[in-house]
Each structure stands twice: as C-alpha cells, then as structure tokens.
Amino acid sequence: MLLDNMVTVAVPLKYEIDLNTHGFVTPASFVYGTNENEASATCMEENINFTFHVINAGPSMAPNINLELMIPNAFPPHDFKLFNVMDIKTTVGECSYKEYPRNCSAAEKTGNILKDVVTFFSKPAKRQMYCMKNDSLCLQIHCKLGNMENGKEVIIQLHLEATPSLLEMDDASTLKFEVRATASPEKNAKVIELQKDKQVAYVYLEGVHHQKPKYRVTVLIIGIGLIAGITLFLLLSLLLWKIGFFKRQYKPVPQDMNRRDSWSFTSGNKDD
Structure with a gap:
C-alpha cells in the first residue's frame, strides 16, 4: 500500500488572442503649397492628431503586446523630415521612437524657373506615400503595452506637426499618406493568433495643394x-x-441713275 503519493501532470497552456486595431486622424486633410507672401516658412500651426485603439477581444489574456506605428516622413531621395513629433501618450505601457531635432525652417532651394514651369504643368494628380518593412524614411514608433486581459482596451494618442519641407511641396496636386498600425504579441509558441488581419489598421491623411503657381x-x-x-x-x-x-484702291459705290428726281419745293405767291 502506497501512502502520500503525488502525481504531477503538465498541462500545456496556450493563449488564444484576438487583437483588434483601429484608428483615425483629425483633421483628415490639410492644405499645403508655397506661400511667397510670408517672409519665412514655419511649421503648420494646427497639429495633426492620430488616435489608435487596441482591443483584446479574444477568450484569454494576450501576453506582451506591442504596437508598431509606421508614418511616411520623407520624400526620397531626400531625407528632409515632413513631420515633427509633438507628443505621444498611451493609457498603458510606454512608447519610444528615434528622436530628431524639431525643425521649422525651410530648406534652401536653388531657384530654377524653367523647372518650376515644367513642374506646374506636369505635376501628377496624386502621390501615394507609404512605408515598406524597416523603412528608414519612415517615422517608426514602438509601443510596449504589456499583458492585456480579455476585453481590455489601450488608447494611443499621437500629435504631429507638418514641417516647411512638407508645406512647400509642389510635386503633386494631392498627397496621400498611409499610416500603418500593427499590434502583435511577443514571439511565443504558446500564443495562438485567431485573426491576424484585424491586428493591422490603416489610417489615411490627405494633403491638398492650393494650386497657386x-x-x-x-x-x-x-x-x-x-x-x-x-x-x-x-x-x-x-x-x-x-x-x-x-x-487696294477705294472704289466709290455707283449711284442709281434711274432713281426718281427729288421733289423741290419753292415758296411763292399764288395768283388769284
């Protein structure tokens, strides 16, 4: 007879997570273009505000969640920054990015009037701006949100300002920026991602040229x-x-010879 027996059973624990990511931007569009009436170009006064929501709609806890934001921030082949980061806040965790000095002065341009004329008549209607994987010309923001319980929501707010390098662009009639937000768990074999397509959200910001030459x-x-x-x-x-x-010699118009003689009236006394 055996007494005080103990059996240890190892039950593999897996997490089924269902992350939903969505976002929006205000204002959804802005006006850009060279303004020669101003003495010096400055950054846009109104901030561009992005808001992203990450929700764990799965049946279990989502461990070690990260959020990656990719924002187009330069026109290749140049590396002039298009946006300055004013502030970033998150309700849970912390966000980090590669900081660079705030610049609100326009880059020096070599004046070429013929190039300006060609650009004015041949500029494309729309230019799409997007980020590739590990794109060095994009603003990359990484947020560590930690563990997210079932039904938990995290809100990330990002405030940007447009620089003169963007506001003085003349290369397109419309600029469309594709901002990508991707939520993902830390690499772990015990994590099962139910719907990966819902973990990525796209937010579009549009810039409209004022069309003034x-x-x-x-x-x-x-x-x-x-x-x-x-x-x-x-x-x-x-x-x-x-x-x-x-x-050519002037030829008078011949008069009508057959016209009737005009009546002539004379004044006189009548004989009684």
Missing part, C-alpha cells in the same frame, strides 16, 4: 503669352500686306 511662374506665363500674341499679330499683318490687302 509661384509669382515668377505667373509672370513668365503672362510674358510668353504676350510675346506669342504680338508675334502672331505681326505675322498676320505681314501676310495681309503680302497679298495686297493694304494696297
């Missing part, structure tokens, strides 16, 4: 139009002179 472009277009008009007028005048339009 630069002053020197306007002057050049008007000047070319005047020169072309005067040249066309002189060529037309020369052509008419060559065919003798200005050498």
Whole structure:
C-alpha cells in the first residue's frame, strides 16, 4: 500500500488572442503649397492628431503586446523630415521612437524657373506615400503595452506637426499618406493568433495643394503669352500686306441713275 503519493501532470497552456486595431486622424486633410507672401516658412500651426485603439477581444489574456506605428516622413531621395513629433501618450505601457531635432525652417532651394514651369504643368494628380518593412524614411514608433486581459482596451494618442519641407511641396496636386498600425504579441509558441488581419489598421491623411503657381511662374506665363500674341499679330499683318490687302484702291459705290428726281419745293405767291 502506497501512502502520500503525488502525481504531477503538465498541462500545456496556450493563449488564444484576438487583437483588434483601429484608428483615425483629425483633421483628415490639410492644405499645403508655397506661400511667397510670408517672409519665412514655419511649421503648420494646427497639429495633426492620430488616435489608435487596441482591443483584446479574444477568450484569454494576450501576453506582451506591442504596437508598431509606421508614418511616411520623407520624400526620397531626400531625407528632409515632413513631420515633427509633438507628443505621444498611451493609457498603458510606454512608447519610444528615434528622436530628431524639431525643425521649422525651410530648406534652401536653388531657384530654377524653367523647372518650376515644367513642374506646374506636369505635376501628377496624386502621390501615394507609404512605408515598406524597416523603412528608414519612415517615422517608426514602438509601443510596449504589456499583458492585456480579455476585453481590455489601450488608447494611443499621437500629435504631429507638418514641417516647411512638407508645406512647400509642389510635386503633386494631392498627397496621400498611409499610416500603418500593427499590434502583435511577443514571439511565443504558446500564443495562438485567431485573426491576424484585424491586428493591422490603416489610417489615411490627405494633403491638398492650393494650386497657386509661384509669382515668377505667373509672370513668365503672362510674358510668353504676350510675346506669342504680338508675334502672331505681326505675322498676320505681314501676310495681309503680302497679298495686297493694304494696297487696294477705294472704289466709290455707283449711284442709281434711274432713281426718281427729288421733289423741290419753292415758296411763292399764288395768283388769284
């Protein structure tokens, strides 16, 4: 007879998680383009506010959740920053990113009026901005949210400002920024992700060009139009002179010989 027996049974523990990620931005669009009336270019006064929600809708706890934000932040091949990070807050955990100095001064540009004219007439209607995997030209923000119980929600708020490098762009009529937010658990064989497609959210920010040409472009277009008009007028005048339009003799219109003589009235005394 055996007494005080103990049996240890190892039960493998697995986590079934169902992360839902969604977000939005305010304002959803902004106006950009060169403003030559201002003495110096500055950053946009109104902040661009992103809000992201991560919810654990699965039946069990989601361990060690991370959130990655990818924001297009440069026009290749240049590395001028398009956005400055003003603030980032999260209800749980902490967020980090590679910091860089806040810059609200416009980069020096070499003036080329012919290039400006070509750009004005040939700029594409829309330019799509998006991030590749581990894209160095994108602003990458990583948030560690920790363990998320079933039904728990985490809110991340991000405040950006547009730099002059973005506000003075003239390369497209519309810019569309694709901001990607991806929630994922730490690599673990015990974690089962039920719906991975819901873990990724896309938020779109649109910039609309004011469609006002630069002053020197306007002057050049008007000047070319005047020169072309005067040249066309002189060529037309020369052509008419060559065919003798200005050498014709004036011929009076012949009078009608058969018309009735006009009545003449004379005043006099009647004989009684």
